Amino acid sequence: MASFLTDLAKPYVEKLINGVIIESSYICCFTCIADDFEEERARLEIESTTVKQRVDVATRRGEDVQANALFWEKEVDELIQEDTKTKQKCLFGFCPHIIWRYKRGKELTNKKEQITRLIQTGKELQIGFPARLPDVERYSSQHYIPFKSRESKYKELLDALKDDNNFITGLQGMGGTGKTTMSIEVGKELKQSKQFTSVVDTTVSLSPDIRKIQNDIAGQLELKFDDCTESDRPKKLWKRLTNGEKILLILDDVWGDIDFNEIGIPYSDNHKGCRILVTTRNLLVCNRLRCSKTIQLELLSDEEAWTMFQRHAGLTEISTKSLLDKGRKIANECKGLPIAIAVIASSLKGIRHPEEWDRAIKSLQTPMHGADDELVKIYKRLKVSYDNMKNENAKRLLLLCSVFREDEKINTKRLTRLGIGGGLFGEDYVSYEDARIQVVISKNKLLDSCLLLEADQSEVKMHDLVRDAAQWIANKEIQTVKLYNKKQKAMVEREANIKYLLCEGKLKDVFSFKIDGSKLEILIVSMHKDEDCHNVEVDVLNSFFENIRGLRVFHLIHDHSYSRLALSLLQPVQMMKNIRSLLFKLVNLGDISILGNLRSLETLDLSYCKIDELPHEIRKLEKFRLLNLEYCEIARNDPFEVIKGCSSLEKLYFIFSFNTFCREITFPELKRFFIDSSYWRSKNDLSSRYVSLVVNTPDVFLCETTLKYCMQEAEVLRLRRMEGGWRNMMPEIVPMDHGMNDLVELSLSSISQLQCLIDTKHTESLVSKVFSKLVVLELEGMDNLEELFSGPLSFDSLNSLENLSIEDCKHLKILFECNINLCNLKSLSLVRCPMLISIFQMSTACSLMLLERLEIYDCEGLEYIIDERKWQESRSKIVDDNDNKSHGSMFQKLKVLSIKKCPRIELILPFHSPHDLPALESITIGSCNKLKYIFGKYVKLGSLINMKLDGLPNMIDIFPECYGVHERSSSISGYASKPQTQSGPIKRNIFSWTNVYCCGKKYGHKLRSNTSTEISLVSQDQQQDNLMESNSYPLNIWERAQCLSRQSHILCNVTEITLSNVSKMKSLFNLSTAPRMLLETLNIWNCNEWRHIITIDNGDHQDNTDGNNWGTVFPKLRKLNVYNCAQLEYIIGHYNDGHQNNTKIHLHLPELEDLYLENLPSLVANYPKQYHTTFPQLKKLVVEECPQFIGDFLTHHSVTRSVDDTIIKVFILISIYLCCL
Secondary structure, eight states, X not given: XXXXXXXXXXXXXXXXXXXXXXXXXXXXXXXXXHHHHHHHHHHHHHHHHHHHHHHHHHHHTTEEEOHHHHHHHHHHHHHHTOOOSOOOEETTTTEEOHHHHHHHHHHHHHHHHHHHHHHHHHHHOOOEEEOOOOOGGGSOOTXXXXXXXXXXXXXXXXXXXXXXXXXXXXXXXXXXXXXXXXXXXXHHHHHHTTSOSEEEEEEEESSOOHHHHHHHHHHHTXXXXXXXXXXXXXXXXXXXXXXXXXXXXXXXXXXXXXXXXXXXXXXXXXXXXXXXXXEESOHHHHHHTTOSEEXXXXXXXXXXXXXXXXXXXTOOTTSOHHHHHHHHHHHHHTTTOHHHHHHHHHHHTTOOOHHHHHHHHHHHHSOOOSSOHHHHHHHHHHHHHHHHOOOHHHHHHHHHHTTSOXXXXXXXXXXXXXXXXXXXXXXXXXXXXXXXXXXXXHHHHHHHTTSSEEEETTEEEOOHHHHHHHHHHHTTSEEEEETTOHHHHHHHHHOSOOSEEEEEEOHHHHTTOOOOOTTOOEEEEEEOOOTTOSSOOEEOOHHHHHTTTTOOEEEEEEOXXXXXXXXXXXXXXXXXXXXXXXXXXSEEEEOOGGGGGOTTOOEEEEESOEESOOOGGGGGOTTOOEEEEESOEEOXXXXXXXXXXXXXXXXXXXXXXXXXXXXXXXXXXXSEEEEEOOSSOOTTTTOSEEEEEOSSOTTOEEOHHHHHHHHHHOSEEEESOOOSOOSOSBXXXXXXTTTTTTOSEEEEESOTTOSOSEEOTTOOSOOOOOSTTOOEEEEEOOTTOOBSEESOOOTTTTTTOOEEEEESOTTOOBSOOSOOOOTTOOEEEEESOTTOOEEEEHHHHTTOTTOXXXXXXXXXXXXXXXXXXXXXXXXXXXXXXXXXXXXXXSOTTOOEEEEESOTTOSEEEOOOOTXXXXXXXXXXXXXXXXXOEEESSOOOOTTOOEEEEESOTTOOBSSSXXXXXXXXXXXXXXXXXXXXXXXXXXXXXXXXXXXXXXXXXXXXXXXXXXXXXXXXXXXXXXXOOOOOOOOOBOOOOOOOSSOOGGGGGGGTTBOEEEXXXXXXXXXXXXXXXXXXXXXXXXXEESOTTXXXXXXXXXXXXXXXXXXXXXXXXXXXXXXXXXXXXXXOOEEEEESSTTOOOOOOEEEEOTTOOEEEEESOTTOOBSSOTTEEEEOTTOOEEEEESOHHHHHHHHHHOOEEEEETTEEEEEOOOOOOOOOOO
């Protein structure tokens, strides 16, 4: 029986013993637990760095960062900031605090397990996902004019779309009346007011492209059609549009019936949250679609047309009467059509010769025939602008643009290559660059005339009305045809004078197309996906190319995102003896050696194509001037072996087309070149001479000749490998007299042989200006770089520099030893440069008038940011407070100042004027062990928003001294202060910033715990005194002085103050400031040397004219939280312990609701005994580990609530729960 009981009890006893061992280990093994936590946290920091890098990559790719990744980073940051150094002891510090060690040890053990979990989840974390494409918010409102006659239409349309009973709303008007503009503006307002979650727009046009419409809608709704069959696409779109989300769908430019089922748009009986807005020129369309409401947009009135004309033509009241009269006539002839007014007026802008205006009037008044009457009216007015252009190249370019599809964005480079190849600018241009400049000039003329619209930085588009007019002007020489439309196909096949043709369709339709190509010069083929022909090579039909022997430009596009069209060019291409430009996109061309037979070929443009190799035969082409290989797959051989032999080549674009055969890069001298190994397009896409070999190509480098050429000619140069023993770039690679003055951006990475960028120590002649155009300079991992410039430089060198970034240069000692004019520098970032001692000389620092960001991280040897040691002669001109004009304010634009892990620096910035740093918004300083002051003298810091200080054990103050300002306080709430006098300088700081957070070490805090005390009081409404009213704003502030003194009146509007780990400060401010403060929340954490939060000095009593009644203090204060302040004795206490005053003082805090006190072992009471305090609105009191305060509170204090004239005392019952181990 005994054995049975023993066996029965054994597992429970073992479990109990194990539990005791585990629980006791938190006390006995506390040091080991802390060490283990530190080791695990170090691993977490490494994983955190990796995750942050992945987040940065996702952000640069334009992706949205997932919420779980952001939450993971937040958890990690809290754990990394965990303090394991602070320890509590008892018995006057001779013994460890057992209870504290147990709780802390258990907490660290749990957090260690949390770290292990976070490390594992960090490795598996999914970071980014494709960002949602913008909908109508992407459109600008700058050209929208809210005409008075349109206000009622605008409101009518807005109300119709807000009405849930209206499923389809129509907006009808003549072409060019502003229907699209108004619909977009209304859509933007509806989205901003949250009437609709999404406002999606798509252009339907005369010949609806169902697939394009589906893609437009799906893209803005983040809907993917991956692996969807054609029949499933409308079903998937319908499901997305009817999921209950409020979606406004704008169908722009509708010409006829639309089959909603074919697209995937719901009908009125099952639309749920979806609404539709249709814009159309034809009222019949609204009737057929059964629009619930139709708003008709009329033409502008004469006065509105005149107002619009004046704006676009640049006419003002001071313009001549003759021009104003002629302008009004032209505006009247435009018949209130906004598009016609904008186009014609813009074409006349800046022209002051009356003859040009007379010509415009005559053109508008000349009748034209041969077209639909309504269209003739519009085209005639648009043709005025066309006729008014004297630039024949611009006219020809306009006609070329009209061959593209409706609403298509036209890439400027693509347009240039088509225009040059098509002979728009003749045959006698000197170079390809000259012809390109002609295209740019012509394009700008068209943009200025509103005949072209700017889509973005590198693309243009045409208004569909202008496009129609251009094709009408061309008189059938320009045609676009969808080959699946048999009617269109038959019409085009009958035409004999086509010069420019765009055709769309499947492979078999395109090459069975029978046209008279005797006059055809430009052919653009858009090949659709053919499900019956999956990447099968198809011989191009000879008969097709026989009809187009005179073709100058052939542009073939496979309109599919995921596959290349396999196409053989072996024989048919030889027929095109007159071909100038060949452009292919998403085509598997295979062997292209046959191109060597095309003697007239000037341009070869391959984008996303696959070829066997770049053929040697093209080196023989004497007219070959431009080669573009963009995202191409080249199966064999090094393409640069061919490129270097192309003697006539002028332009080279080689983007992400490197193969494993590429090693030493060589290319001839070129007019323009763009070499990039990165997949992601650079923001410097428009640079004319660009080389970036930083990513994806670790073994690729420039040969010596090409390297020297690029350094002298390139605008952007990014390298991570250089072959050769060069110690500097100048003069060893580039002669000193050249100066590398064409460089705009220079980025060097992991090039270990360079010791400096420029060495002038051994140069006898005066060094001329260098890097005069350099805007961006980035250096990373330059192991042997000791200084940027060795020897003197011209003062104006680098005067265009805006961004300077240096990282992981472990031997860098000097940044700017010589005096340099950095007048345009906006951002400076220094990371892990352990031997760097100083950054700027004073003369250089004085030139930093545009610097906005100064960020320094982990520079162990840094002692001076601004080195004043060599600056003696002119010091008096700058330091003298009475002569600030000779110095001027420094760092006028600086917004962000961040200095971390610089243990040797004692002073951040030695400013000499209170007017320095007027724009500073953020200060972050951490782990600077020797830092005493941030600034050398008092600085106003009037714009400061954020401040964070961490790990500054020797910091004394923000600045060494400042001089007091005379202050006279006004009477507030029955309290009147007497004028104060200042006899000399007083050490104090005056602040007026917002949202400042400061800590010595970060701690996680909880307001309540299992051992906390909670008191709930039922409060009644209290009539409030009239208080000072002003605009309040939140403030977390750190103050490092004895207290803020009476100058704290500048904080009267602050609503929130937070101080953490500010140990040497004795208190926050004097009681005399309290009646004026609109403070709502006050947080004090880890201020171990504080004795009081609010200080009472002798002057406070002298200033109190009422003798025994202060009345209301902190009239808006609702929350007061005080944690971990070891020496705190009173919330409000006497500045001088010897001061005794038996006068009974009444303090009234009318709004205080929550009071939290935790770990305040020295706290005696809220206030000295002679103070009587009332908290009429107090609802909650939480007290933890404040033993002296608890007893005193029960003995001396009560919470008093005043209702009318009755005083009701409510004694507080405090229950203390002790957690026994």
